[in-house]
Each structure stands twice: as C-alpha cells, then as structure tokens.
Amino acid sequence: MRAQEVKTIQPEMEEKHVTMTPHKKSLWQDIYSRRWSYLYLAPMIILLLAFVVYPIFASLGYTLYQWNGIGDPTAYVGLDNFQKVTTDPIFWESFAHTFIFTAVVVPVQLTLALILALVLNSTKLRFSTFYRSVYFLPVVMSPAVIGVIMNLMISNFGDNFNAIFLKLHIIHQHIDWLADPRFVLWIIIAIQIWNTLGINMVYFLAGLQTIPAELYEAAHIDGAGWAAQLFSITIPMLRGVGMIILFLAILGNLNVFDLVQVLTGGGPYFASNVVSTYIYQQAFGGISVGGSGAGVIQPNVGFASAASFFFGLILIALTSIQALGWRYVRRNNARNAISSTETGAA
Amino acid sequence: MDVSSIILPSRLNRRTFLKAAGTVASAATLGSALSACGSTSSGGSTVTLQYWDYYVSQSPWLDNEVKLFEAAHPNIKIKRTINNNTTYDQLFNLSVKANKQPDVFMVTGTATPYNEQMQKGWWLPVDKWINATWKNRFPTGTFYQGNNMFNGKTYTAPLGGSGVFQQLYLNTDVFKAAGLTNSDGTPKVPQTWDDVANFADIITKKGNGQYYGLGFGAGGGGSITNWVDLFIRAAGVPGGAFGGTGGTWYDGFDYRVGKYTFSSDRNWEDFITLLLEWKQKGYFYPNSLSITDETARAYFERGKFGMIVGGVWNQAEWTTHGFTNYGLTTLVGPTTTRKGFYYHTPGGQEFAISAQTKHPEEAWQWFNWLYSNESEQRWVQTYNEDLSIFANLNDPSKIKFKPFAEYVANAPLNLTYPNPNMRNPETAKVIFNSLSPNLNDAIVGLWTGQLHDMKAALSDIESRANSNIQKGISQAQASGVKVSINDYTYPDWDITKNYITKPNQA
Numbered sequence: 111m112r113a114q115e116v117k118t119i120q121p122e123m124e125e126k127h128v129t130m131t132p133h134k135k136s137l138w139q140d141i142y143s144r145r146w147s148y149l150y151l152a153p154m155i156i157l158l159l160a161f162v163v164y165p166i167f168a169s170l171g172y173t174l175y176q177w178n179g180i181g182d183p184t185a186y187v188g189l190d191n192f193q194k195v196t197t198d199p200i201f202w203e204s205f206a207h208t209f210i211f212t213a214v215v216v217p218v219q220l221t222l223a224l225i226l227a228l229v230l231n232s233t234k235l236r237f238s239t240f241y242r243s244v245y246f247l248p249v250v251m252s253p254a255v256i257g258v259i260m261n262l263m264i265s266n267f268g269d270n271f272n273a274i275f276l277k278l279h280i281i282h283q284h285i286d287w288l289a290d291p292r293f294v295l296w297i298i299i300a301i302q303i304w305n306t307l308g309i310n311m312v313y314f315l316a317g318l319q320t321i322p323a324e325l326y327e328a329a330h331i332d333g334a335g336w337a338a339q340l341f342s343i344t345i346p347m348l349r350g351v352g353m354i355i356l357f358l359a360i361l362g363n364l365n366v367f368d369l370v371q372v373l374t375g376g377g378p379y380f381a382s383n384v385v386s387t388y389i390y391q392q393a394f395g396g397i398s399v400g401g402s403g404a405g406v407i408q409p410n411v412g413f414a415s416a417a418s419f420f421f422g423l424i425l426i427a428l429t430s431i432q433a434l435g436w437r438y439v440r441r442n443n444a445r446n447a448i449s450s451t452e453t454g455a456a
Numbered sequence: 457m458d459v460s461s462i463i464l465p466s467r468l469n470r471r472t473f474l475k476a477a478g479t480v481a482s483a484a485t486l487g488s489a490l491s492a493c494g495s496t497s498s499g500g501s502t503v504t505l506q507y508w509d510y511y512v513s514q515s516p517w518l519d520n521e522v523k524l525f526e527a528a529h530p531n532i533k534i535k536r537t538i539n540n541n542t543t544y545d546q547l548f549n550l551s552v553k554a555n556k557q558p559d560v561f562m563v564t565g566t567a568t569p570y571n572e573q574m575q576k577g578w579w580l581p582v583d584k585w586i587n588a589t590w591k592n593r594f595p596t597g598t599f600y601q602g603n604n605m606f607n608g609k610t611y612t613a614p615l616g617g618s619g620v621f622q623q624l625y626l627n628t629d630v631f632k633a634a635g636l637t638n639s640d641g642t643p644k645v646p647q648t649w650d651d652v653a654n655f656a657d658i659i660t661k662k663g664n665g666q667y668y669g670l671g672f673g674a675g676g677g678g679s680i681t682n683w684v685d686l687f688i689r690a691a692g693v694p695g696g697a698f699g700g701t702g703g704t705w706y707d708g709f710d711y712r713v714g715k716y717t718f719s720s721d722r723n724w725e726d727f728i729t730l731l732l733e734w735k736q737k738g739y740f741y742p743n744s745l746s747i748t749d750e751t752a753r754a755y756f757e758r759g760k761f762g763m764i765v766g767g768v769w770n771q772a773e774w775t776t777h778g779f780t781n782y783g784l785t786t787l788v789g790p791t792t793t794r795k796g797f798y799y800h801t802p803g804g805q806e807f808a809i810s811a812q813t814k815h816p817e818e819a820w821q822w823f824n825w826l827y828s829n830e831s832e833q834r835w836v837q838t839y840n841e842d843l844s845i846f847a848n849l850n851d852p853s854k855i856k857f858k859p860f861a862e863y864v865a866n867a868p869l870n871l872t873y874p875n876p877n878m879r880n881p882e883t884a885k886v887i888f889n890s891l892s893p894n895l896n897d898a899i900v901g902l903w904t905g906q907l908h909d910m911k912a913a914l915s916d917i918e919s920r921a922n923s924n925i926q927k928g929i930s931q932a933q934a935s936g937v938k939v940s941i942n943d944y945t946y947p948d949w950d951i952t953k954n955y956i957t958k959p960n961q962a
Binding site: 176179185200261264265266269272284286287288289290291374375377378379380381391392409410 | 546674675742743744745746747751887889890892893897900901903904905906907931
C-alpha cells in the first residue's frame with residue numbers, strides 16, 4: 111500500500127470511530143470467539159495442572175508431616191523437615207555435585223554441539239545426514255538403559271579397561287572406576303555429555319538453518335573470512351535459539367536423576383549423589399519388607415518433599431539472579447551501543 | 457584346570473528375570489485391580505478365588521500347589537496374581553482403599569503394620585475353622601497378640617522356618633585349583649577368620665590376577681554389610697550388620713544393653729579392620745564395590761573368585777544354571793567356637809483371608825491347603841524353597857540336593873531371641889526412622905578411603921542410631937503409647953541359648 115493511500119483511508123476510519131460506539135467484548139465472549147484456540151490448549155493445560163501445579167502445592171503440605179506416602183499424613187512435625195534438610199551435610203554435598211555436574215556438562219556439551227552443528231551444516235560435507243543420525247542416536251535411548259549398559263561396560267568389563275591402561279602405563283594399579291570417588295562423578299559427566307550432545311546439536315542445526323544464506327554471500331563478497339562470518343553473523347544470529355538451548359540444558363542437568371541412579375545410585379559413599387537421587391533416597395530408600403513387627407522403618411515422603419521444595423526455592427533464586435544478570439548485561443550492551451553510536455556521530 | 461575359563465551358561469540372570477516378571481506382574485495386577493479387584497466370580501457351581509502374592513523364585517512351588525488344589529477341589533479355581541515385591545505394599549493398601557481386596561493374599565506390613573490391619577478388620581479371623589491341633593503343629597510361642605492374633609482371634613500364621621540367613625559359599629573348582637580340597641574332592645571349609653585369610657591368600661596368589669580369593673557385588677545393594685554380618689555374629693555380636701541399605705531398625709541392636717554398640721563393642725572395629733586388610737592385600741575381586749550382587753554371583757559361578765557370602769536363594773539360581781559344584785559354611789568367627797548366632801522371634805505371618813471375601817469357606821480351604829503338612833513338605837523337600845515352619849519336615853536326610861541339605865542342617869544355628877512385641881504389644885506402634893548415612897554407607901566410605909577415621913565413623917553411627925531409638929520412643933510416648941527403652945532391654949539374655957520372652961505383667 112502506498113503512502114498516499116494510507117493518508118486517505120486514515121481520516122475515514124477516524125470519523126467512523128467518532129460516530130460508532132466501541133463494542134467491548136465480555137471475557138466469556140472473548141473466550142468464545144477464540145474457543146478453538148482454547149480447546150487446543152486445554153489438554154496441555156489440564157495435564158500441566160494435574161501433574162505439575164497440583165503436585166507442587168500438594169507436596170508443600172506434605173513438607174509439614176512425617177509421612178510414608180500411603181494413606182493420609184497425620185504426624186505433624188511443623189518445619190522440622192526443612193530444618194533437617196538445611197542442616198544435612200549430605201544434602202549440601204549432593205547440591206554441590208549437582209552444580210559441578212551442570213557447570214561442567216552445559217558449557218562443554220553446548221560448545222561441542224555447536225561445533226558439530228557447524229560442521230554438519232556445511233553443504234560441502236557428504237553423508238551429513240548419516241553423521242547427524244549417528245550423533246543423534248544416543249538421544250533416543252533412555253538414560254536408564256544407557257546407565258545399565260555403561261555400568262556393564264565399565265564395571266563388568268573393567269578388567270579389560272584396566273588391563274589396557276596398565277599396559278599403556280596410564281595407571282599403575284587396578285581401578286574400580288565406578289567405585290572410586292576420584293573418578294565416578296567425572297565418568298557420569300562424560301556419559302551425560304555424550305548422551306545428550308545430539309539433541310543440542312539438532313537444536314543448533316535448526317537455528318543455523320534459519321540464518322539467511324544471503325548474509326553469508328554478502329559477507330563473502332565483502333571479503334569476510336570464516337572466523338569473521340562465525341563471530342559476526344552465525345553467533346549473533348543464534349543468540350535467540352542459543353538462549354533457549356542454554357536454559358533447557360541448565361534445567362535438564364540440574365534435574366539429572368536416572369543416569370546417576372542407574373549407574374551408581376549416588377555412591378560410593380555419596381560421591382556421585384545429586385539432589386534428585388538424594389530426594390529419591392529419602393522418599394523411598396528406607397522401605398523394608400518384613401521385620402519382627404516391633405516397629406517399622408518408614409520412607410519419609412514428607413522429608414523428601416521438604417528437600418524437593420527447598421531445592422526448588424534455591425533454583426528459583428538462582429534463576430532470578432541469572433535473569434537479573436542477563437538484563438543488566440543487555441542494558442549495559444545497549445547503553446554502550448548508544449554511546450558508541452553517539453561518539454561515532456560526533 | 458583353568459578356572460577362569462569356566463563358561464557361564466547364557467541364560468537370563470535372576471535380576472533381569474525378576475525385573476521382567478515384576479513388570480509383567482505389575483501390569484497384570486493393575487489389570488486385575490481395575491477389573492476384578494479381588495472380587496470372586498462364580499460360573500455355575502465353580503467359585504474363582506482371587507489370590508495375590510509376590511513369590512517369584514517360589515513360583516514353581518506355588519503354581520504346583522494351585523494345580524494340586526484345583527484337582528482336589530474341582531469346584532474352586534484360583535486366580536493367582538504375582539506382584540512386584542517393591543510395589544506390593546502400595547498395591548495392597550490401594551486395593552483395601554478401593555474395597556477390592558483379593559480373597560486370599562500374602563500379607564505385607566510395611567505401610568500398615570500387621571496389628572493395625574487386624575485391628576481395622578481387613579483380615580478374616582480363622583478361629584471358626586482352626587482348633588488346638590491345627591495350632592499345635594507350629595512351634596511353641598508362634599501365635600500371640602499383635603503378631604498374628606488380635607483381641608484373642610487368630611488371623612495368619614508363618615509358612616517358612618528361620619534358617620541361617622547368610623552362608624559363605626566355596627567354589628569347589630577354585631579351591632581345587634588352589635589345592636584346598638579334602639581327599640573326597642570337597643572344598644576345605646574355613647573355620648576361623650584366619651582360615652579365610654589364609655585360603656584367600658593361597659587362591660589369590662594361585663590366580664595371579666585371573667581369579668581371586670574373595671568377592672562380592674555391592675553395586676546397588678548392601679552386600680558389603682552381608683560380609684560383616686556373617687563374620688561378626690560368630691564373634692559375639694548378636695545384632696549383626698545385615699540390612700545396611702535399608703533393613704530393619706534392629707540390625708546391629710544389642711538387646712542385652714538396649715542400645716547399639718558399633719563403637720563400644722570392639723568386635724566391630726576388629727573385623728572391619730581385617731576386612732580392609734583383606735582388600736589391601738588384594739584378596740577381593742577388585743571391582744566388587746561396583747558390580748551388582750547378581751553379577752558377583754555369576755562371577756562366583758564362573759570361578760572369578762573362590763568365596764562369596766549370600767543367602768539360600770543363591771542356590772536356586774545356580775541350580776537353574778547347572779552349577780552345583782560348591783560347598784558352604786556359616787558364622788565364621790575369630791575362633792572355632794561360635795560366640796553368637798543368627799536369631800529370630802517366634803511367630804510370623806504369610807497368608808490371610810480378606811474380611812470382605814464373598815466365599816469364606818472356599819478361601820479357608822485354600823488358606824488351609826497352603827499351611828498343610830503336605831504343602832509344607834513339598835516347599836522344603838521337593839522344591840527346596842526354604843525351611844518349613846514345621847521342624848519335623850526340615851530333615852536334611854530327605855533332601856537330595858547337598859548344598860540345600862547343608863543349609864537345612866544348619867537351621868539350629870538360628871536361635872530365638874528377645875521379642876519386644878511379645879513383652880509389650882504397644883511397641884508395634886513405635887516408628888523408627890531410617891538412618892542416613894547408615895552402617896553400610898560408613899563401611900563403603902572406609903573401603904573407598906572417603907572416611908579415614910574408623911573409630912569416629914562407628915562412634916557417629918552408634919550415637920545417631922541410639923538417638924533415633926530414643927526419638928522414636930519419645931514420639932510414641934508423646935502420642936500416648938505406653939512404651940519405654942526397658943521394653944527393648946534384656947540383661948538376662950544369654951546369646952548362646954534360645955530366649956523365651958514373657959509378656960510384661962505391668
């Protein structure tokens with residue numbers, strides 16, 4: 111539409127607004143008019159309410175009880191569970207492991223995934239689909255299955271690994287890899303990087319394919335080299351999708367459970383315990399079938415709920431700090447950009 | 457003979473099988489819970505009883521009993537549901553909530569203690585069918601209030617006897633390769649801690665990295681505590697160490713003094729020091745802490761190590777693999793004289809009838825069949841599942857399979873010990889929380905070197921465990937339960953003899 115046409119139509123519309131009574135829809139009318147949208151959203155909302163929102167609030171109530179998870183909670187203990195969680199060194203040790211795990215896995219994994227995506231995105235690479243499938247293959251396997259297989263490989267064939275390493279003089283004595291506190295967490299970290307590398311690679315590939323080829327052509331014509339194109343086009347254009355990948359990777363790794371549980375159960379002596387396995391142990395670890403009848407050991411779902419809730423609070427606090435940090439960086443960058451533009455103009 | 461070259465038959469291992477069976481069983485349970493939910497159906501004159509248990513390795517015996525029972529009672533059909541033992545407790549409680557209990561079932565008391573289930577009227581009393589003769593078949597003191605009786609009514613009874621919980625198994629081929637066999641080809645049996653160390657030393661040196669003297673599988677379980685348990689009891693520690701990763705509150709508890717004695721009884725430190733020394737000298741298969749118990753059992757079978765600690769259930773698995781060439785012993789102490797034993801309390805529970813059943817007569821017939829002499833005889837003598845509650849059936853001479861006969865012959869090494877529940881039934885209302893880190897954790901920490909100070913580690917566990925007991929009692933007292941630490945203290949207990957607990961007259 112040309113500029114002149116716009117100008118001619120605009121006064122007519124303004125006149126109409128003056129003469130017509132504005133029709134304000136009620137909430138129900140508004141919902142009704144968009145009923146298909148709400149209908150499509152409904153299943154997900156219901157599932158979210160039932161399996162995410164409700165458990166959060168339900169578990170909040172359980173935190174105040176000593177409760178074995180069956181029947182209704184009756185043994186009210188007030189904030190005792192929270193007091194125990196905050197003073198339990200094993201919780202804090204598990205918390206530290208969770209953060210070491212996340213702090214190592216996320217940057218290493220994302221860097222590797224980006225490099226792989228850049229390589230596999232190249233139009234010059236032959237059989238790229240095959241390579242993509244190969245790298246994506248571990249993602250479709252359940253972490254529990256991977257845990258079992260890795261456990262079999264590392265523990266049961268540990269003799270062979272040890273024999274090779276001893277022969278190469280890499281080690282000087284037999285090592286029980288998954289039972290050695292010096293190595294166990296790092297082994298899990300390495301497996302996690304391998305296991306989830308493919309999904310991040312696919313995310314990055316999707317992001318890379320949204321970057322218009324014209325930008326690279328223009329940069330090429332302007333004489334920009336590979337590195338200049340990477341840092342001036344690719345990375346800035348991936349910022350949006352990169353933030354989502356980073357966010358998902360952090361969340362996913364903070365909540366790591368199945369791989370650790372299957373591979374080591376958090377051992378030896380809590381050396382690989384993460385917060386999720388700690389919570390699991392508290393909720394279900396004390397179950398004992400049988401006994402003399404003179405007293406029973408109970409699983410403590412109340413305590414586990416308190417640990418879970420407390421961990422959730424810490425995560426919210428950290429996420430908030432992270433969000434504030436990002437906002438500060440963005441504002442600072444914007445301010446710097448404006449000042450550099452003004453300096454340039456002057 | 458190259459022992460390490462013994463090939464494991466390629467079959468499913470027990471854990472895999474149990475998992476698969478459990479999954480199938482859970483699905484079946486859910487299905488039946490949603491459809492029949494414990495109700496019975498009758499077609500013409502035939503009554504179908506819903507029956508639940510979580511037997512897996514005992515399934516051949518139970519399936520045979522169903523077959524024999526149905527043949528003897530053409531008008532009654534048994535619809536058996538095998539459940540996953542880890543979820544059985546929850547499923548059973550849910551079935552009660554939904555008022556859809558099975559007619560006859562294996563009892564479970566983790567979430568809702570047995571006496572509470574009897575009190576709430578979940579179970580049907582069987583007094584109208586049983587008499588003194590029926591009850592007198594069981595050992596003296598089997599039936600009492602809070603255990604299998606409530607308000608003078610009888611609801612359930614034990615099925616199996618109490619045997620020696622752990623054995624030290626000896627691989628005959630490995631012992632033979634190390635020159636440790638008797639003239640008849642059987643493995644030499646270690647009598648003391650020193651014997652075990654000597655045998656382990658000889659085997660390990662002979663094995664030269666191909667096989668080892670000792671081995672276990674602690675990955676995902678508490679097998680390391682099983683070792684401590686078997687060796688420390690014979691030194692005179694009556695509480696033992698079993699159940700490190702979950703277990704029961706009384707593991708390690710010494711009723712003579714009414715407390716835990718992990719640091720005050722020197723035997724603990726002595727044996728754990730010896731265990732770590734065995735590790736240091738390389739007697740243990742080096743990956744023992746990370747392989748699973750199932751893998752360790754398979755490795756023992758293949759001759760990767762000469763000695764392993766395990767329960768009688770190992771035998772069934774090895775038999776299915778065709779591995780029978782092993783010997784066993786139990787309760788190995790610092791000297792040849794055993795100063796302590798395995799212990800049990802009289803009483804027990806196995807099956808019960810639902811109070812909601814619409815076919816009480818038929819349910820009783822099935823219940824009674826399971827507790828019959830003939831059924832119990834097949835349990836112990838034909839299927840070698842475990843000991844029978846009827847002592848006269850536990851006759852080693854009538855058992856063909858030698859290792860199981862040895863296990864049965866060792867049954868007198870399990871004595872009766874104090875029973876707080878008998879002294880004061882109110883103790884059943886006391887709840888003790890699990891301990892974390894527990895004894896198993898501490899031993900693992902010492903094994904890996906994460907814990908350096910054994911005295912401090914044992915002292916810490918002792919003090920927390922004793923506080924836990926005090927806390928449980930205090931909480932119960934606060935809610936009106938009449939209990940005290942005296943209910944758990946028996947200074948007159950001689951740990952080398954059976955102990956008969958008398959009800960508290962007060």
